Amino acid sequence: DAKTTQPTSMDCAEGRAANLPCNHSTISGNEYVYWYRQIHSQGPQYIIHGLKNNETNEMASLIITEDRKSSTLILPHATLRDTAVYYCIVRVRGGGATNKLIFGTGTLLAVQP
Amino acid sequence: NAGVMQNPRHLVRRRGQEARLRCSPMKGHSHVYWYRQLPEEGLKFMVYLQKENIIDESGMPKERFSAEFPKEGPSILRIQQVVRGDSAAYFCASSPAHQETQYFGPGTRLLVL
Numbered sequence: 001d002a003k004t005t006q007p008t009s010m011d012c013a014e015g016r017a018a019n020l021p022c023n024h025s026t027i028s029g030n031e032y033v034y035w036y037r038q039i040h041s042q043g044p045q046y047i048i049h050g051l052k053n054n055e056t057n058e059m060a061s062l063i064i065t066e067d068r069k070s071s072t073l074i075l076p077h078a079t080l081r082d083t084a085v086y087y088c089i090v091r092v093r094g095g096g097a098t099n100k101l102i103f104g105t106g107t108l109l110a111v112q113p
Numbered sequence: 114n115a116g117v118m119q120n121p122r123h124l125v126r127r128r129g130q131e132a133r134l135r136c137s138p139m140k141g142h143s144h145v146y147w148y149r150q151l152p153e154e155g156l157k158f159m160v161y162l163q164k165e166n167i168i169d170e171s172g173m174p175k176e177r178f179s180a181e182f183p184k185e186g187p188s189i190l191r192i193q194q195v196v197r198g199d200s201a202a203y204f205c206a207s208s209p210a211h212q213e214t215q216y217f218g219p220g221t222r223l224l225v226l
Contacts, residue, residue: 036217
């Protein structure tokens with residue numbers, strides 16, 4: 001699986017949009033971009049995933065650049081409960097031998113009141 | 114639809130004892146994954162199982178650790194002769210099929226005295 005690079009930490013004001021970047025310059029054509037988050041002492045929570053088109057669900061939006069070498073997770077109106085470590089993971093979906101998720105160090109998002 | 118369930122949520126063992134961690138996947142999910150998170154560290158893949166089969170155990174320590182996912186009942190992660198270094202949070206995830214999105218349980222926190 002391709003390696004990802006994320007900032008160690010970010011701050012965001014409550015009610016504002018939180019934009020979390022991720023670089024995955026070595027991503028291959030059949031690898032998807034996944035985002036998970038881990039609120040302190042809880043299990044990782046799936047947020048969203050995409051291949052090349054922008055995606056949106058009830059939690060967030062995922063913007064993937066045209067060359068697919070980077071992406072941004074957008075939380076449109078951050079709340080204090082969004083304070084967590086956010087993980088960007090790229091992995092193959094469909095076929096292939098491995099199915100494991102490789103977690104990096106992620107970005108600690110601190111939402112400030 | 115209930116999420117992934119893990120029990121116990123907290124487990125205390127003395128050195129040399131056995132620890133059994135249980136994971137019930139989401140309804141309709143036949144694939145289970147175990148991850149470990151050591152204190153102040155990231156999540157590391159341990160093992161991937163499908164009903165009655167171990168698919169990938171590349172992250173499992175070679176000794177004392179075993180996992181199973183029987184035809185009936187939950188998946189079990191078993192740690193024999195626990196040592197203090199086994200103290201960690203153990204997370205289980207499940208997916209409906211190979212390469213599909215994984216959903217995590219709340220974890221079991223193992224403390225070895």
